[in-house]
Amino acid sequence: MKIVSKFFCKIKNTGVLNTFCCLYKLLFLKIVSVLFRLERWHSIAPYECRAYKKLVVGIVNELQPHTVVEIGCGLGEIISRVNAAGKHGFDREENVIKVAKMLCSIENNFHVGSFDEVKSLKEKIIDVLIMVNWLHDLDGSHIRGEIEEILKVKEIKYIIVDEVHTFREGYRYHHDFEQCFHGIAEKIKDVDDGYDNYRKISLFKIS
Ligand SMILES: C[S@@+](CC[C@H](N)C(=O)[O-])C[C@H]1O[C@@H](n2cnc3c(N)ncnc32)[C@H](O)[C@@H]1O
Numbered sequence: 001m002k003i004v005s006k007f008f009c010k011i012k013n014t015g016v017l018n019t020f021c022c023l024y025k026l027l028f029l030k031i032v033s034v035l036f037r038l039e040r041w042h043s044i045a046p047y048e049c050r051a052y053k054k055l056v057v058g059i060v061n062e063l064q065p066h067t068v069v070e071i072g073c074g075l076g077e078i079i080s081r082v083n084a085a086g087k088h089g090f091d092r093e094e095n096v097i098k099v100a101k102m103l104c105s106i107e108n109n110f111h112v113g114s115f116d117e118v119k120s121l122k123e124k125i126i127d128v129l130i131m132v133n134w135l136h137d138l139d140g141s142h143i144r145g146e147i148e149e150i151l152k153v154k155e156i157k158y159i160i161v162d163e164v165h166t167f168r169e170g171y172r173y174h175h176d177f178e179q180c181f182h183g184i185a186e187k188i189k190d191v192d193d194g195y196d197n198y199r200k201i202s203l204f205k206i207s
Contacts (some may be wrong), residue, residue, distance in 0.1 A: 022049040022077075036099050043132075045199040047077040048127045052193040056132055056160055057081045059191065063158060065127030071114055072134040075197075076100035079130070080108050090117055115146040118154070124157045132201065134160040136171040138182040148184065151206070159185055159204040168198055177202055 010020045013035065025046035031045035047053045060068060060082045070079040073089030076094060080087075080103075090113045091097050100110045111117055118126075131149075135143055159181070166174045178187050185204035194202045 008148050009195075014068065018048060022046065023082070025049065032099060036095055038095060039093075042075055042096065042099075043099060047081070049195045050193075051063065051143075052132065052162060052199055055191050056130060057192060059189075059201065059203055060128050060130065063128055064133075065157075067123050068128045068187070069118055069121070069126050070130040071118060072131055073100065073110070074133075076104040076108055076110060078132070080104040082128075086123060088118075088121060088123075089116060115150060118150055121154070122164055124155075128158045128160060129156050130160045132160065133173065134200075136164050136173050137159055139173065140175050140177075143175075144180050144184070147181070150182070156206050158188075159206065160201060161204070162178055162199045162201050164199045165197070177204065183207075 067086035079089040
């Protein structure tokens, strides 16, 4: 019964076409995940089913960036849809990067890695750094420390992160990034993920 009500709620919020695209993509990614032994998460949250991913793409594209980097890019669903001449996706999971390279077009550069590997990029300026839907596993001071280290060797203009609402259980950390980035970045805007009701997406400008 809960599934049926969720289904109709989805149709109401996102329309019939998007709901069927979401179902199709769920099935497709389920097969991919089984074949490549990916973590369950990659098969349950395709772009077409999750509002926050579209929000991130929209915010990035409004900034008209030249170079965009995403850490924790998963299958590349966000970075592959961003308009930028230079795009790099990093993920710590080798298998995930292998599949991202197969699914996304070749202009995306996918790399196994995380904060440290971003420092080795040849680009000196990163217009937008995206880190969404995984920072909730890391302590705030750790995240800040990693950003400070990158800033020693790169110029970052904007950072996009997500804050999971405190009433959502099952997350290790519920960050307040305004506090976490105090003195290094200033919040420009917050957008709620609306009907998904999980998180808000925040845009920070490096000061
Ligand atoms: C829930 S998925 C989200 C993927 C993508 N950000 C999205 O929203 O579509 C989280 C991804 O972050 C990656 N990840 C987690 N911790 C990481 C870390 N410390 N460095 C790089 N990637 C990490 C995981 O391997 C996984 O692919």
